[in-house]
């Protein structure tokens with residue numbers, strides 16, 4: 001396996017492209033927006049610089065990683081010689097189905113089609129292709145260059161050899177594979193999102209304030225960050241869409257998103273990426289400041 005295409009150059013796509021390029025794969029990064037592609041290359045350069053300054057990689061590795069990445073706005077042309085495609089476009093079913101229909105038409109027959117979806121059914125995505133056995137979930141964690149886990153999700157029809165190839169590849173990237181089956185939220189988000197939702201409910205019902213909720217979970221449970229800060233970091237829109245998938249998939253009211261989360265997403269307070277969520281964010285500052293809306 002040599003040629004890897006990454007579709008979507010946002011938060012996850014740039015991290016996935018970074019890791020493959022650093023490990024010597026030729027990466028074609030694809031997005032509908034040239035601006036996003038430019039930003040992604042800039043981000044990858046800065047993240048590689050940080051690794052060099054920490055002594056984690058050499059200057060040569062950084063330079064070869066950047067040389068390994070090309071960018072493209074035309075999916076059909078970019079995937080022609082791909083051995084593996086990792087789709088990391090927006091978490092939207094219609095967008096993903098459209099991309100996989102195009103991949104089915106344009107990618108070589110032996111190419112593995114992976115998706116980084118957080119929650120959408122792999123079986124559903126595979127169903128729009130003529131070869132569902134080559135479709136698999138490859139769920140990287142954010143930030144990709146730092147986080148060790150890759151949750152590998154077998155769709156209903158995923159071939160055993162495809163799973164084995166992706167397990168091997170994950171190890172070659174220096175990451176730890178964990179194979180799970182295709183049910184709503186898989187494992188990571190089925191367990192994480194109800195915890196985040198419960199933290200938001202605790203705030204909504206006035207059981208405790210933002211700092212107290214996050215401090216209890218950080219100091220009491222040894223979590224590196226509290227659930228409200230983590231929700232801001234993931235993106236409140238992403239959290240809401242995953243909870244909706246769990247709620248609709250299991251038809252169980254225990255997954256119903258908290259009305260406060262729904263309101264915040266409607267008001268476009270999406271967390272770190274929009275500058276405000278449960279905390280407010282100032283560019284260049286690492287201080288954790290509770291959003292005015294929730295300050296005591």
Ligand SMILES: NC(=O)c1ccc[n+]([C@@H]2O[C@H](COP(=O)([O-])OP(=O)(O)OC[C@H]3O[C@@H](n4cnc5c(N)ncnc54)[C@H](O)[C@@H]3O)[C@@H](O)[C@H]2O)c1
Pocket residue numbers: 007008009010011012013030031032033036088089090091092095099116117118119139140141142233234235238
């Ligand atoms: N953000 C996280 O913490 C996280 C963690 C794990 C998995 N994921 C999953 O990774 C995927 C990407 O999430 P993200 O946070 O990077 O999103 P993002 O919004 O940062 O980036 C999405 C990118 O996809 C591009 N895009 C949209 N439609 C496209 C198309 N048809 N063709 C090519 N590019 C297209 C957008 O222009 C954008 O650059 C989602 O499926 C998400 O659920 C996200």
